[in-house]
Amino acid sequence: MDFAERVYGIVRAVPAGFVVTYGQVAALAGFPRRARHVGQALGKCPADVPWQRVVGAGGSVRVQPAERQLELLRAEGVVILSTRVDLRRFQWRPGPLAFA
DNA sequence: CCGATGACTCACG
């Protein structure tokens, strides 16, 4: 299982209406220092991967143009506060058995 | 092989 595959598996596990950060995904994948590569992998991910649910640390959107991602997130109920996702309420925390 | 690149992050001013 390579890095990208793990990333896709993790992102697919994020429920609609929630988001995770690049660094968080990298850590969950077992590679805490590869936040940048999460983005690289998402750039060419399969269609069934909800890439819009991955944002930068602090809730910032790094995708250009950002409007596209913001639109998809709003559509699933995520509240955007002036170009930033309200992580306080929408960051997903994997439960103990999320990946067992 | 090597340097440039980048959907990152953090510290500082």
Next chain:
DNA sequence: CCGTGAGCCATCG
């Protein structure tokens, strides 16, 4: 809040 700079590291040309 904004810009800078420095670590980071796989991928690309």
